Amino acid sequence: MTLTVESVNSRIDEICADYPVDEASLIEILHDISSEYNFLPADALRRVSERLDVPIARVYGVATFYKGFSLTPRGKTIIRVCKGTACHVRGGDRNLDELQRILGIGAGETSEDLEYTLEVVNCVGACAMAPVVVENETYHRNATPTDMKRMITGEGSDEDEGGDE
Amino acid sequence: MPEIIIDGRRLKCEEGETVLDVCKRNRIEVPTLCYHEAIESWGGCRLCMVEISHPKWPGWSNWVTACLYPVQDGLVVGTNTTRVRRLRATVLDLLLARCPNSSVIQKLAAEYGVEDTNYEPRLDGDNCILCGLCVRVCDEVIGVTAIGTANRGASKEISEPLKEPPVDCIGCAACAYVCPTDVIQVIQTPDYRVIWDRTFDMYKCVECGISHITVEQKDWLIAKDNLPADYYDLCDICKRKHTAEKQKELSML
Numbered sequence: 322m323t324l325t326v327e328s329v330n331s332r333i334d335e336i337c338a339d340y341p342v343d344e345a346s347l348i349e350i351l352h353d354i355s356s357e358y359n360f361l362p363a364d365a366l367r368r369v370s371e372r373l374d375v376p377i378a379r380v381y382g383v384a385t386f387y388k389g390f391s392l393t394p395r396g397k398t399i400i401r402v403c404k405g406t407a408c409h410v411r412g413g414d415r416n417l418d419e420l421q422r423i424l425g426i427g428a429g430e431t432s433e434d435l436e437y438t439l440e441v442v443n444c445v446g447a448c449a450m451a452p453v454v455v456e457n458e459t460y461h462r463n464a465t466p467t468d469m470k471r472m473i474t475g476e477g478s479d480e481d482e483g484g485d486e
Numbered sequence: 487m488p489e490i491i492i493d494g495r496r497l498k499c500e501e502g503e504t505v506l507d508v509c510k511r512n513r514i515e516v517p518t519l520c521y522h523e524a525i526e527s528w529g530g531c532r533l534c535m536v537e538i539s540h541p542k543w544p545g546w547s548n549w550v551t552a553c554l555y556p557v558q559d560g561l562v563v564g565t566n567t568t569r570v571r572r573l574r575a576t577v578l579d580l581l582l583a584r585c586p587n588s589s590v591i592q593k594l595a596a597e598y599g600v601e602d603t604n605y606e607p608r609l610d611g612d613n614c615i616l617c618g619l620c621v622r623v624c625d626e627v628i629g630v631t632a633i634g635t636a637n638r639g640a641s642k643e644i645s646e647p648l649k650e651p652p653v654d655c656i657g658c659a660a661c662a663y664v665c666p667t668d669v670i671q672v673i674q675t676p677d678y679r680v681i682w683d684r685t686f687d688m689y690k691c692v693e694c695g696i697s698h699i700t701v702e703q704k705d706w707l708i709a710k711d712n713l714p715a716d717y718y719d720l721c722d723i724c725k726r727k728h729t730a731e732k733q734k735e736l737s738m739l
Binding site: 367 | 621624625630631632633634635636637638645646647648652653654
């Protein structure tokens with residue numbers, strides 16, 4: 322996916338048109354941009370700064386402040402491995418190791434084909450299902466390294482998911 | 487008019503003043519790092535912490551930042567109590583861990599008995615204590631907001647937007663001027679100034695030829711304050727000379 326300044330600018334103009342020209346619209350607009358591109362392109366931030374008449378320094382500050390925003394491209398599938406206490410105790414690390422091995426990327430990295438982003442999170446609030454791995458919006462409960470392999474390669478059916486180790 | 491007691495001294499103050507304002511006026515020393523009289527107080531460095539109590543709050547006291555706490559009648563303030571000194575020592579211990587090489591922090595810490603930090607010193611970092619004065623002076627006083635902060639928590643830093651030379655910067659170097667630990671580098675030559683990885687041409691006084699302002703800053707100020715185009719043709723010293731000569735002429739008349 323190549324992004325030209327023109328295409329980004331026109332898309333940002335469309336997004337900005339839905340919101341009042343006010344500094345208070347900034348986060349909502351950044352959310353929309355993030356859903357559109359899966360990350361916040363630098364050109365998009367520049368355009369938002371112009372459109373809202375908010376200094377780029379402040380836009381950048383907000384964009385980097387929140388964990389939910391990324392300034393580097395992220396994969397179509399974002400895999401979040403929980404390493405909170407419960408998941409850690411129940412072997413979340415093994416799932417992370419397996420994912421790193423299969424995908425060939427480290428935690429916090431994105432695969433070169435922009436298919437996968439691997440993230441480590443501290444708690445997703447589903448400790449009873451530990452260890453938990455979240456694939457976009459899907460929560461994989463009692464996840465095992467075998468489940469991870471199945472999740473990525475698609476081998477085996479989803480029916481097995483969540484089975485006991 | 488409210489009256490407060492600082493370190494046993496009964497002092498008159500104005501409504502709406504902060505404890506630090508009163509201390510400054512009465513030459514009571516309270517250390518600060520993120521405070522500047524031209525910039526709105528922020529309470530970021532936590533060094534100006536003082537102990538407060540009030541006759542109406544029997545047996546109760548609290549620690550507050552002097553730079554933000556507004557005076558109220560009857561307030562009793564201790565600026566150098568054992569507890570305050572201990573609290574500041576902790577703050578300076580942490581700052582020393584962040585900036586072990588900063589002579590400003592070393593000196594302040596030593597005044598509070600901290601020679602070596604009890605925490606893991608950050609050896610590869612710069613001397614930035616994240617007081618935010620540079621960002622706030624650029625925003626509030628200069629009005630260009632060329633720089634800001636990036637990230638948060640332990641990875642928070644002062645940063646140019648998008649990590650590129652800041653497009654809005656006018657090269658005034660106010661950020662470097664207010665920086666308490668001299669982190670922001672400025673290279674100054676008679677013809678140009680380099681700051682934040684950008685090079686600014688200097689504007690020279692038509693009379694003495696001294697470089698007194700960057701071209702961008704001159705243009706910005708003229709536009710912002712609606713000044714005559716030749717307002718910055720003379721440097722401050724030559725301007726003063728002219729005024730003095732004019733006054734001399736007038737007095738001879």
